[in-house]
Amino acid sequence: MCDCKDEKIRALDEVLDSYGHDSGNLIGILQKTQDIYGYLPADIIYYVAQQTGISPAKVLGVATFYTQFRLEPVGKYLIMLCKGTACHVNGSDRIEAAVTAELGIQNGETTKDGLFTLKNVACLGCCSLSPVMMINEETFGSLTPDKAISILNDFRKREEETA
Amino acid sequence: MSDIKITINGKECIGQSGETILKIAQDNGIFIPTLCHDDSVAHYGACGVCLVEGEGLPKLMRSCSTVAADGWVVSSETPRVLQARKVALELLMSDHDGDCKGPCSLTCPAGTDCMAYVKAISKGDYHEAVRIIKEKFPLPASIGHVCPHPCEDECRRQYVEQPISIAYLKRFAGMKDLEKDTWKPEVLADTGKKVAVIGGGPAGLTAAYFLKIKGHDVTIYDAMPQMGGMLRYGIPQYRLPKSVVDAEVEEIRALGVNMLNNVKVGKDITFEEIRKTHDATIIAIGAWTSSKVGCAGEDTEGVVGGIDFLRGIILGNPMDIGENVAIVGGGNTAMDACRSSVRLGAKKVYVIYRRTRNEMPADDEEISEAIEEGVEFKFLTNPAEIISENGHVKEVKLQVMELGEPDASGRRSPVPVEGKFEYIKVDTVIAAIGQKVNPDGFDVELNKKGIICADETTFRTNLEDVFAVGDATNKGAGIAIAAIGEANKAADVVDSYLNGEIIPYKKPFVSIRRDLEKVKAELSLREKAPRAVVPKRPAEERKNDFNDIVINLSEEDVMKEASRCLECGCHDYEDCKLIKCANCQEICPERLAGQYHPGFVEEKLVVIERNQNKCILCNLCVRVCDEVAGKGILGLVGRGFTTIIKPEFNDPAMIAGCKDCLKCAEACPTGSLKILTK
Amino acid sequence: MRVIVGQGSCGIAAGAGKVYNALEKLMNDQDSFKLGITGCIGMCFLEPIVDIYEGEDLKARLVHVSENDADAIVNAVRNNDIASLSGLFIKDEDKSFLDQQTRIALRNCGIIDPTDINSYKARDGYKALEKVLKMTPEEVIEEVKTSGIGGRGGAGFPTWFKWNAARSSKGEEKYLICNADEGDPGAFMDRAVIESDPHNLIEGMLIGAYAIGAKEAIVYVRAEYPLAIIRLDNAIKQAKEAGLIGENILGSGFSCNIRYMAGAGAFVCGEETALIESLEGKRGMPRLKPPFPAVAGYKMKPSNINNVETFANIAWIINNGGEAFAAMGTEGSKGTKVFAVTGKVVRGGLVEIPMGQTLRHVIFDIAGGIRDGKQIKAVQMGGPSGGCIPERLLDTVIDYKALSATGAIMGSGGMVVMDENTCMVGMAKFFLDFTSKESCGKCVHCRIGTRRMLEILTNIVEGKGKEGDIELLEELCLSIKDGALCGLGQTAPNPVLTTIKYFRDEYEAHIKEHKCPSKECRDLLSYVINPDKCKGCTLCARKCPVQAISGETKQPHTIDQSKCIRCGQCIQGCKFDAISIE
Structure with missing residues (x-):
């Protein structure tokens, strides 16, 4: 009787316990929930609402207010393309053009193979290395369109090798 | 709590310490507009409409939430406040994707609330329908018979399949209501002011009706033996039986309007005399002179003006037209003339028109009916000469035309094909190419075309006490409902003039959906229900008499047709705070037109219909649901410009709770939330 | 000897992690030198940076180090032959970047090990707290008042005044909040402080909490700063273990707990009332003021909010006296300010200097001027709330009032330098794109107004601008400033107003000639x-x-x-x- 879903719910229950099922901690709870599920599934939003005593409308309100939260699953690699001022001045638009052309997706979309999701983000705080993008936890700086594409190709290669 | 004194808009106000500026203003009878504030919930400060400026205070303040301090001097009407409020309202309207009024009503020159009366008709409530129509004019049955219904041209139902048969519905309701207990307006107490209306046509009757209701002593002076103007003398019986006009005129007379017939100004009474004996005068004399054909031989015996010809028939002495008749022109008068000629027994009736059927201004249905009745259309021809024999018309020489480049009106203009002519043998030529005003006897300023000049917002002539409306003014002859629209507005202006201060007509600002493609896309998904066909008597039968050609629909069919209405206009127009605020000051949202926030219509949320397109995110519904109803069903979703309000239910108890509440819809300042009839 | 690898986010992004791992791999038990980390020294343009210390003496600073250099570094240290690394030594002109600075808030950044409380303590860490606990709260506030420090988040509002207001507010339950939601794109000094010197922040907060009488202090930190969160979490744990956070701190009877909460991505949460809403687990939508947070803030209790850089100065002020701080700067702007200098400059990074110096000094003398021999066009200050200051006004001194007079603001210290190839209409559009996306959506002027401005600006950069657009933008700007509910909306027009004010000709070229003089707008070239x-x-x-x-x-x-x-x-x-x- 131990399938994956139950494990996740158990992990979520632990999170809820650690936050005392307190409505004031909703953002922290949702962050941990997203860590567990990779995104915020609709039924889980209802579950969190029920467990914290917050109405589902309000939980959804919080989940859709902050850009960190996702209501849809994302690709294996989340590309966060910095659109901060320094990156803008140093040509982040061109990086975006190259990445969207290469992957065939726009901001917020996921490639058909489920590998990449592109997300434009406000400043990552690595302004001196601008333009910058972050793929999962890894930061890549001083990008050119060329370099950005070759980084994507590296990830693809990595995938092929492991497959 | 202690008393504090503040000054708002120059008025000293007493309030309690801890009270907001808005509260103190309201308690002291000062109106500060606001959209997102409601006393039942905590203040929120979203709309930015209630801003005020305080003397010596650097920032504008939201009066809904700013607690007043003793001695403050604030104003809600400084240039800075008005500017910020104007932009707030323009921004709101630029993002408010809704129609205040249906396009039918907006198109109607008289502004008739078509949607409302069609809805009343759909319930079989003809009395109510007539009441609604009579808010704008007193002749529903007559106009229902003859109106070329611009409303139907704009009816959105055409994007589903076909427009609603608005004009026929009006005719039906008008006739039904005349049968018994006709709806009657309330007449206000006598003001002691006297108004003369010169001309008893649709415009004159309308002006007289509204001024009488307002309590003025109104007299109509008309040159003809009976009231009704062109409705009576310009439109054949088969389209509008005169008994209908009679009945509606009698309704007006019964209100106490004095009606004097056979009085021609300049002959039977002088204009000066009328002015001297009345506090105000309205000229509504129409355009009763036919334009001439404009070719050699136009004055030959046997050539007659269209309206003169029609009038002769009504007066009971139709002219002898012989066997072959040619009508020149392509408008509705031409249709009336040709079809009347058929009915008078002509063997061959031609309509000479210099463009093609596509360009004809006449109703397409009328053209079809004329063809059914045997009329022959000579398209792309123009009279070059009227040839006579023994001083009487014998033949018309027709110049053959072709269509050239489009002119200013967008219609392709006809150009003669050089040297190409045709001849038709005729006994009578009827010129139905236009009407002119005959201003003889009226000492008022005329324009270059000899038409009476009237101001477009006050309808005033160059004389202070003289107003003019309808075909006799400015652009000249038009359709009846246009003249009626002017008369209705002029009645208000004249009333204000009689009350001491003239208030010009101002077109109210309304919200209109800009994105017609989006509207069409929405409507294309609707279930289809074809337009009711109003049957006509067979051509072979009807062409022999002047009786009404229409065979009436059953009540059942009428109600079904009326229920096709999409109700494009807003259910909340009368109570909408947004549109009230938008009309408080001059705004121009078009300059800020841009994308709309994402929106859709949720048709059934338990007992509420939620139209996101109209939502202004004041958040009142959410706050009322939280704070007053204590339910928390609604919430904001998303952020910034793309935020919407959404309900989330997760158990039946919540849905049950929603059912009896309705507080959200009651709090909504716009028409975004609609209570569905239980 | 100690080999210290700079491990701030920038350094790691530039490859410092790989360098560290390579060094660690090469070391063995016999090696007498130690490998360590430090935070961000602020010379981002030289990352990855490796410092070699002999005791407390910096023997060598190696720059642009790659993992391939690890061998050479280990050998040089083992053989005590640092000179063999001269190819990696920092150049003299780059040294001047630091030499021209006066570091107070950043005094430990890039020097101490941010993961080790003892490293902080060794540089007078927590001495100020000890001192404060023997003073009365009023005396602490007085000292802060003497220093003249103003809020470093942007507005420069006197810190003592806020502390005093919170202290004077009735109620037992009070909160001290640190705004670490550094949202201005182009500013990253707060991140650097948390990553590089988290105990300095904690000490400043404890002093503030003592002054206002708060028993709980919360850091609201940006979610996009994962490393800062890790280091802050670690530092809080260490301080708790050391008895510096919790009950009866250092036996003084004063108790204060510190916790943090990660934001979730919303720029508007930098606005203090929105931040409070977010702390309470709600959508970060600003509240109406008044009541001000000092009266009714977090959980509707008196609360005081300062930003990271402000707190980072507090311990220094207590240790050195308010007067020493006030001795620096101008009449109206005291002490130092940290700037994140980025954009088209030769040397980009963190610059802390006394107020009163000119922008030109910062950009040309410290940051080395413009890259690739190009001309400077303008400098953007204050992020989305600020404005663009043109080249001809670069002699403006750094001072709250003087900068505001240009139409820009001091802001949190982002200083993005633009050269001749930066389109100023594009800049304005960039910021409106940002603010319209970050608008919480509550008030009409901001929600729809910024959107409409963005649409107009987008039309202009796409060559679809119309005659009258500039005037319409100006009109919208003024009304939005007047009508918007919070600071975000009220300042959102600033980038547009300043670019129109100083670069109207660029707008006109786009609208009338469909040309982008900077050759940047893609649709026009x-x-x-x-x-x-x-x-x-x-x-x-x-x-x-x-x-x-x-x-x-x-x-x-x-x-x-x-x-x-x-x-x-x-x-x-x-x-x-x-x-x-x-």
């Missing part, structure tokens, strides 16, 4: 190959990410304008100068 110069080397065709370039080998190539995304790859690659922008 096209890349063209000069057939006379093109040798048909095919390099550009291969580089083009969208296959817009075609041509036979050794024949002139052409660009399909309908496919071209104007990424500029071709022009960068061409060795024959055959591609130009029209």
Whole structure:
């Protein structure tokens, strides 16, 4: 009787316990929930609402207010393309053009193979290395369109090798 | 709590310490507009409409939430406040994707609330329908018979399949209501002011009706033996039986309007005399002179003006037209003339028109009916000469035309094909190419075309006490409902003039959906229900008499047709705070037109219909649901410009709770939330 | 000897983690030197940076170190032959970047190990707290008042005043909040402080909490700063273990707990009332003021909010006296300010200098001027709330009032330098794109107003601008400033107003001539190959990410304008100068 879903719910229950099922901690709870599920599934939003005593409308309100939260699953690699001022001045638009052309997706979309999701983000705080993008936890700086594409190709290669 | 004194808009106000500026203003009878504030919930400060400026205070303040301090001097009407409020309202309207009024009503020159009366008709409530129509004019049955219904041209139902048969519905309701207990307006107490209306046509009757209701002593002076103007003398019986006009005129007379017939100004009474004996005068004399054909031989015996010809028939002495008749022109008068000629027994009736059927201004249905009745259309021809024999018309020489480049009106203009002519043998030529005003006897300023000049917002002539409306003014002859629209507005202006201060007509600002493609896309998904066909008597039968050609629909069919209405206009127009605020000051949202926030219509949320397109995110519904109803069903979703309000239910108890509440819809300042009839 | 690898986010992004791992791999038990980390020294343009210390003496600072240099470094240290690394030594002119600074808030950054409380304590860490606990709260506030420090988050509101207001507010339950939601794109000093010197922040907060009488202090930190969160979490744990956080701190009877909460991505949460809403687990939508947080803030209790840099100065002020702080700066702006200098400068990074110096000094003397020999056009200060200051006003001194007079603001210290190739209309559009996306959506002026401004600006940069657009923008700007509910909306028009004020000709060129004078607006330019110069080397065709370039080998190539995304790859690659922008 131990399938994956139950494990996740158990992990979520632990999170809820650690936050005392307190409505004031909703953002922290949702962050941990997203860590567990990779995104915020609709039924889980209802579950969190029920467990914290917050109405589902309000939980959804919080989940859709902050850009960190996702209501849809994302690709294996989340590309966060910095659109901060320094990156803008140093040509982040061109990086975006190259990445969207290469992957065939726009901001917020996921490639058909489920590998990449592109997300434009406000400043990552690595302004001196601008333009910058972050793929999962890894930061890549001083990008050119060329370099950005070759980084994507590296990830693809990595995938092929492991497959 | 202690008393504090503040000054708002120059008025000293007493309030309690801890009270907001808005509260103190309201308690002291000062109106500060606001959209997102409601006393039942905590203040929120979203709309930015209630801003005020305080003397010596650097920032504008939201009066809904700013607690007043003793001695403050604030104003809600400084240039800075008005500017910020104007932009707030323009921004709101630029993002408010809704129609205040249906396009039918907006198109109607008289502004008739078509949607409302069609809805009343759909319930079989003809009395109510007539009441609604009579808010704008007193002749529903007559106009229902003859109106070329611009409303139907704009009816959105055409994007589903076909427009609603608005004009026929009006005719039906008008006739039904005349049968018994006709709806009657309330007449206000006598003001002691006297108004003369010169001309008893649709415009004159309308002006007289509204001024009488307002309590003025109104007299109509008309040159003809009976009231009704062109409705009576310009439109054949088969389209509008005169008994209908009679009945509606009698309704007006019964209100106490004095009606004097056979009085021609300049002959039977002088204009000066009328002015001297009345506090105000309205000229509504129409355009009763036919334009001439404009070719050699136009004055030959046997050539007659269209309206003169029609009038002769009504007066009971139709002219002898012989066997072959040619009508020149392509408008509705031409249709009336040709079809009347058929009915008078002509063997061959031609309509000479210099463009093609596509360009004809006449109703397409009328053209079809004329063809059914045997009329022959000579398209792309123009009279070059009227040839006579023994001083009487014998033949018309027709110049053959072709269509050239489009002119200013967008219609392709006809150009003669050089040297190409045709001849038709005729006994009578009827010129139905236009009407002119005959201003003889009226000492008022005329324009270059000899038409009476009237101001477009006050309808005033160059004389202070003289107003003019309808075909006799400015652009000249038009359709009846246009003249009626002017008369209705002029009645208000004249009333204000009689009350001491003239208030010009101002077109109210309304919200209109800009994105017609989006509207069409929405409507294309609707279930289809074809337009009711109003049957006509067979051509072979009807062409022999002047009786009404229409065979009436059953009540059942009428109600079904009326229920096709999409109700494009807003259910909340009368109570909408947004549109009230938008009309408080001059705004121009078009300059800020841009994308709309994402929106859709949720048709059934338990007992509420939620139209996101109209939502202004004041958040009142959410706050009322939280704070007053204590339910928390609604919430904001998303952020910034793309935020919407959404309900989330997760158990039946919540849905049950929603059912009896309705507080959200009651709090909504716009028409975004609609209570569905239980 | 100690080999210290700079491990701030920038350093790690530049490869410092790999350098550290490579060094660690090469070390063995016999090695007498120690490998350690430090935070961010602020010389981002030189990352990764490795410092070699002999005791407390900095023997060498190695820059642009790669993992391939690890061997050489380990050998040099083992053989005590640092000179062999001279190829990696920092250049003298780059040293001047630091030498010209006066560091107070950043005093430990890049020097101490941010993961070790003892490293902080060794540099007078927590001495100020000890001192404060023997003072009365009023005396502490007085000292802060003497220093003249104003809020470093942007507005410069006197810190003592806020502390005093919170202290004077009735109620037992009070909160001290640190705003570490550093949202201004282009500013990263707060991140650097948390990553590099978290105990300095904690000490400043404890002092503040003592002064206002708060028993709980919360850091609201940006979610996009994962490393800062890790280091802060670690530092809080260490301070708790050391009895510096919790009950009866250092036996003084004063108790204060500190916790943190990670934001979730909303710029508006930098606005203090929105931040409070977010702390309470709600949507970060600003509240109406009054009541001010000092009266009714977090959980509707008296609360005081300061930003990271403000707190980072507090311990120094207590240790050195308010007067020492006030001795620096101008009449109205005391002490130092940290700037994140980025953009088209030679040396980008963190610069802390006394107020009163000129912008020109910062950009040219410290940051080394403009890259690639180009001309400076303007400097953007204050992020989305600020404005662009043109070259001719670069002698403006750094002072709250003087900067505001230009139409920009001091802001949190982002200083983005732009050269002749930066389109100022594009800049304005960039910021409105930002603010319209970050608008919480509550008030009409901001929600729809910024959106409409963005639409107008987008039309202009796409060559679809209309006569009257500039005036309409100006009108909207003024009304939005007047009508918006919170600071975000009220300041959102600033980038537009300043660019119109100083660069109206650029707007007009876009609208009237459909030209972008800076050759940046993609819809207004096209890349063209000069057939006379093109040798048909095919390099550009291969580089083009969208296959817009075609041509036979050794024949002139052409660009399909309908496919071209104007990424500029071709022009960068061409060795024959055959591609130009029209």
